[in-house]
Amino acid sequence: MTDQHKPSLLRQVAPAAILTAAGVAFVSMLDNPTGTNTVSLDNAAAEDQATPVAPTTVTPTTVTPTSEVEQVTTTLAPLPTTTVAPAPTDAPVVESTGACDGDLVTSPTALFRWGGIQLQVHFTRTNAICDVEVLQYPNDRSKSIAINERALPVYNSEAVSANSAGISAVSGATDSWEAYTAALQAVIDSRS
Amino acid sequence: MSRPITTSPVVTAQPLLPPGTSRVLDTDVGAVIGALTLVVVGLWARHGGVSSLGGSATDVFTSLASLTGLLASEAGILGLILVTRTPKLERRYGLDRLFNWHRLLGELMAIFLVAHIVTGVEAWADPTGIVSAIKDLTGREPYMALTTVGTAMVLIVTVTSLKIFREKLTYETWWFIHLLSYVGLALSFSHQIVLGTDFMNDTVARWFWVGLHVGVVAWIAWGRWGTLARSLARPLRVEAVRHEASGVVSLTLGGSNLRRHRAASGQFYYLRELSPGRWWSNNPFSLSAEPTTSGLRFTIKDRGDASRAFTRITEGTRVAIEGPYGVCTPDLVGDDKVLLVAGGVGIGPIVSFLEQLRPENEPVVLYRAHAQAEVAHADELEHLASSRGGRFHVLVGARTTLNVPDPFAADVLLKTIPDMAERVVIVAGPESMIKAVQRGARRAGVPFEQIHAERAWW
Numbered sequence: 081m082t083d084q085h086k087p088s089l090l091r092q093v094a095p096a097a098i099l100t101a102a103g104v105a106f107v108s109m110l111d112n113p114t115g116t117n118t119v120s121l122d123n124a125a126a127e128d129q130a131t132p133v134a135p136t137t138v139t140p141t142t143v144t145p146t147s148e149v150e151q152v153t154t155t156l157a158p159l160p161t162t163t164v165a166p167a168p169t170d171a172p173v174v175e176s177t178g179a180c181d182g183d184l185v186t187s188p189t190a191l192f193r194w195g196g197i198q199l200q201v202h203f204t205r206t207n208a209i210c211d212v213e214v215l216q217y218p219n220d221r222s223k224s225i226a227i228n229e230r231a232l233p234v235y236n237s238e239a240v241s242a243n244s245a246g247i248s249a250v251s252g253a254t255d256s257w258e259a260y261t262a263a264l265q266a267v268i269d270s271r272s
Numbered sequence: 273m274s275r276p277i278t279t280s281p282v283v284t285a286q287p288l289l290p291p292g293t294s295r296v297l298d299t300d301v302g303a304v305i306g307a308l309t310l311v312v313v314g315l316w317a318r319h320g321g322v323s324s325l326g327g328s329a330t331d332v333f334t335s336l337a338s339l340t341g342l343l344a345s346e347a348g349i350l351g352l353i354l355v356t357r358t359p360k361l362e363r364r365y366g367l368d369r370l371f372n373w374h375r376l377l378g379e380l381m382a383i384f385l386v387a388h389i390v391t392g393v394e395a396w397a398d399p400t401g402i403v404s405a406i407k408d409l410t411g412r413e414p415y416m417a418l419t420t421v422g423t424a425m426v427l428i429v430t431v432t433s434l435k436i437f438r439e440k441l442t443y444e445t446w447w448f449i450h451l452l453s454y455v456g457l458a459l460s461f462s463h464q465i466v467l468g469t470d471f472m473n474d475t476v477a478r479w480f481w482v483g484l485h486v487g488v489v490a491w492i493a494w495g496r497w498g499t500l501a502r503s504l505a506r507p508l509r510v511e512a513v514r515h516e517a518s519g520v521v522s523l524t525l526g527g528s529n530l531r532r533h534r535a536a537s538g539q540f541y542y543l544r545e546l547s548p549g550r551w552w553s554n555n556p557f558s559l560s561a562e563p564t565t566s567g568l569r570f571t572i573k574d575r576g577d578a579s580r581a582f583t584r585i586t587e588g589t590r591v592a593i594e595g596p597y598g599v600c601t602p603d604l605v606g607d608d609k610v611l612l613v614a615g616g617v618g619i620g621p622i623v624s625f626l627e628q629l630r631p632e633n634e635p636v637v638l639y640r641a642h643a644q645a646e647v648a649h650a651d652e653l654e655h656l657a658s659s660r661g662g663r664f665h666v667l668v669g670a671r672t673t674l675n676v677p678d679p680f681a682a683d684v685l686l687k688t689i690p691d692m693a694e695r696v697v698i699v700a701g702p703e704s705m706i707k708a709v710q711r712g713a714r715r716a717g718v719p720f721e722q723i724h725a726e727r728a729w730w
Contacts, residue, residue, distance in 0.1 A: 092299045099307035107314030111474040193469055222412055226400045252330065252399030 119262045122189040122196070180210040187267045190259035194218040197259040201239075201267045209243050212236040212264070217256070227253050235260050244268065285566035287628075290536040290603060291596065294363035301361075305350065312342045315477055319470050333395035337388055338468050344384035345464065348426075348457055349488050351377035356495030357597070366599035367540075368727045375433060382430040385423065415462040422459025425452040443578060444553055461485060499594055507546055507590040511567055516648035519574040520617065521583040522560060525591055526567040535563040537602055537624035538698075538726060541595030543570070545585060553578050554594070558700070558726070560620030560649070562627035568593070571620040571648060600726040602628040605696045608722075609633060611689060613680070613709050615640045615701025621726050622700050623649050626656045635662035636689050640679065640705060644668050680708040682715035693717035700726040 182203035189196040195218025202211035214232050218224040231253035238247035245265040249257035316322075316339050324335035354361070354374040361370060396405035411417040431437060432449050441449075464481065465471045471478040508525035516522050525543075540558040544551060555578045560571035574583040585591075602625055610633040614622035619639060629635050637657050641647045647666060657664040665688065667679055676684050686692050697718055699709040706725045713723050 087297055092297060095300045096303035099303045100310065103307040103310040106311055107318055110315060110318045110477050112318050223400060223408055
């Protein structure tokens, strides 16, 4: 009645085909991280600092964010060490592995979606991990602080007792766990 | 063929050209909705939404929060596009259908929104707990205070549009509450960009999302506010006011603007009386005569609401019009035989419709009214019907006083109109009468697609 002429099949199908193709093309242009959390190491910092340094006398230099950093986390560029742990000379009590009298190594910053984690790892002379301190963790939102303040001490003690990056995650802090182990592994790799 | 000019003083009135037809197809609309959904879901999936569903409970909630948030936005955007009153869409589907879909999309959006809030809080509650999560998400996180206010506004709009509440509000109150949805959507926008990872970490997706919203706002500005501005800039004047029946008045609006205006019988306009205290009230009324260069006639019944002011309008008052809208026009019927059914002031669109019919249509008009005093345009209808070789029947009285239980039952219709099944049925009036006519006509053998109902706009 109203439609005097029925539109051709092409006319009916073409818009759907074109828009679907455009949609697929657009979606394939988007970032496709392998998981929800991607950890990348700030390698520029790693080259500078992953080399063993003399124990106790050397304080780690501050890591400056590079342009690569900003590209990965748009609004959460890691802040320079804002939560510096007590100085390494406040020797933690470490059993069995002996005194912390070996190298003090600063890790590269592990960047992930909530910010960056950077560690300072203290070794004994026999090359065992005797203390880990977190130099930096995401602290720009209250939730990040709450999660990390709970989880990071656990990871620190797990790292010392495992003497490796093979530690287990705390529930609710898996993103931090991924970044933490990546940073720790980078330190261990740099010494092998 | 004589064409009585009942209200216009100008004898040289020319019928207006009908509005152009829209070439938009259902498949076009489907393609746009489908492609947008593809992009929205694809964006979520590509950013790890699907793989997160296999993760921890928190991963699942985070992923669902992001999906429901995106879908709520999509429903909102599509709903807004429908009320831009874009001529191509309006000419294809009619404003009442677009409004219906707008309402459905609004309800869909509210459902996604509630799901988004629940899953979002659940995701954020790990490991700090629900209370801390609610504190974070209502204020401590960036932009979330704005978002909370915005969400509350959007939910208020949705709730007041639910039928049970909508009926308790006047049109104007409801409409002003409805304006909050613009503010609400604007306030909630920023959290979409900064809080979730979909747009924070992906520049392409972020620009797409911002562009989509800017585009829709521009579309609304042009379609909605632009129409309003144009209507205010070129108002018509009330040229004639006629008492038609008890509480029923017809207004004829005229102006030089009409020479290039296009409209057809059966359509309706939003009228805005430009006088102090009335200019903000905008109400839909159907044409009650064939639209001509000399004037648009509307028949208005005083129903105690905003329509009362229109029945008291005086000659010379300026009235801004928006329209025409509606797709129930005489081009629906072609050369087919026609049955026109009017109830109450539904007679308006039926008179105008009849005026544009021809003898081939052999029009039969059924006019149902509660009381003789409420019967309007009876002489006009009698004349129009007989000059087209048709018939005009008035059925007056409360239902209990009639000699049949249902005047629109199939057997009653067939007795009066033996060739009922061949006819195109146009019905205008109250919802209950429309339903009764649809039921009776279907049983009398009229195919579904041959029955057209015009919602009551007055």
